[in-house]
Amino acid sequence: MxxxxxxxxxxxxxxxxxxxxxxxxxxxxxxxxxxxxxxxxxxxxxxxxxxxxxxxxxxxxxxxxxxxxxxxxxxxxxxxxxxxxxxxxxxxxxxxxxxFLPGSFGYDGSRPPSAEEAADIMWLDAFTANVDRTWSNPNLLVWHRQVWAIDHGAAIFFHHSWPSRGADAGRFAGQPFDLSEHVLRDVAGDLSAAHERAVAVLTPEVIAEVVGLVPDEWLEAAPGLDDPDAVRTAYVDHLVRRLENAPAWWEAVS
Ligand SMILES: Nc1ncnc2c1ncn2[C@@H]1O[C@H](COP(=O)(O)OP(=O)(O)O)[C@@H](O)[C@H]1O
Ligand SMILES: [Mg+2]
Structure with missing residues (x-):
């Protein structure tokens, strides 16, 4: 919790x-x-x-x-x-x-993360379709000389269509993602190594545990998703299916 x-x-x-x-x-x-x-x-x-x-x-x-x-x-x-x-x-x-990270400042490229960290952040953003990590909107803070990621509210946008279209994990699973404008593009190291690292960590159990951290009262019902448990299951399905289907969205960018 x-x-x-x-x-x-x-x-x-x-x-x-x-x-x-x-x-x-x-x-x-x-x-x-x-x-x-x-x-x-x-x-x-x-x-x-x-x-x-x-x-x-x-x-x-x-x-x-x-x-x-x-x-x-x-x-x-x-x-x-x-x-x-x-x-x-x-x-x-x-x-x-x-x-709150006191004294932090917005990422300006002056203290880039390691090539490995940058690749991990790019991988996360491709996996969760996070469009909010560009130079006009980096959503990275530098604090104690390290890069911290913030502001993930625009990612996993698939849930915005649940009230009208219902949940469809297959649609998100194959959705390509464009990393060409990513703020860490020029400093990221080997993206396929980042993929291997991520796949090893994000088992279905770990994904379910993460989704389990969301309080029940934030999980809004939608057609076909009648209670918080059903909504939770839909999030897990979308993420697990996208991970299984990585070639569809990952090979194009890496
Ligand atoms: N944990 C934090 N510590 C310090 N400053 C923060 C933190 N989170 C956000 N900020 C500052 O507030 C700004 C807005 O926060 P953000 O989470 O990006 O929200 P949004 O872009 O949706 O308004 C950030 O750009 C940053 O300057
Ligand atoms: Mg922001």
Whole structure:
């Protein structure tokens, strides 16, 4: 399970990205970046953050620790900024907390990761169809001289079509992915070695364990997916099928 904490103070919004995350202090005396359930695309973004961030962690990619954070409604009352107040009011209950990396800066190429780390990150992004890792939007932070991956909310986009089209693991399994604009393209080492490393780590059991970290209340029902267990099974199926079907999307890019 991800740790469960409670917000005690809203510190400041972060306006660099699109979704207006906020820096928040919490009951464990930690400071976190909170991704709100009431932002733009809602709960599915939080689900993608957990699944893809935790897959990254298992691949040895540095990602900040995550927790499930309860946002008490009273916190919105002390917030002067109207846009932030609206977002807080739209986000009662559980949200996603990402450990705040103080003093980190956005990746600018001045401290590239090792060739192996870069290849692992490219592999993850191809596997999960993460379009948000380009020079215009690197979503990599440099902290203590190391590269950390953040912001995986746009990945595994297949779930956005579940309400209208239903789940179809076969469709995602074969979907090609274009890595030509990837921010680490020029520093990545052997991509086929990255694939071998990933396949060895991401067994169906590990994928199921990662999907198991998502709180039940974030797993929205859809046609054919009536309860959280069914939704969980659909995520596992999509990821396992895509991994089995790697030649369809991987050989083209590696
Ligand atoms: N864990 C973190 N520690 C420090 N700064 C962060 C962290 N997560 C995000 N940020 C900062 O906030 C910005 C927006 O966060 P991000 O997760 O990319 O959300 P989005 O792009 O969806 O708005 C990042 O570009 C980065 O500058
Ligand atoms: Mg971002």
């Amino acid at each position: 991800l740790p469960r904490i409670t917000a005690t103070r809203f510190v400041t919004p972060l306006r660099e990205g699109g979704s207006l995350p906020g820096v928040v202090e919490a009951s464990d005396d930690g400071t976190y970046v909170v991704k709100f359930r009431g932002a733009g695309q809602g709960l599915k973004v939080l689900v993608a953050e957990v699944i893809v961030g935790e897959l990254a962690r298992r691949l040895g990619i540095r990602v900040p620790d995550m927790a499930v954070i309860d946002m008490p409604t009273a916190i919105a009352r002390y917030e002067a900024d109207e846009e932030v107040q609206d977002l807080l009011n739209a986000s009662p209950g559980t949200n996603l907390a990402v450990d």
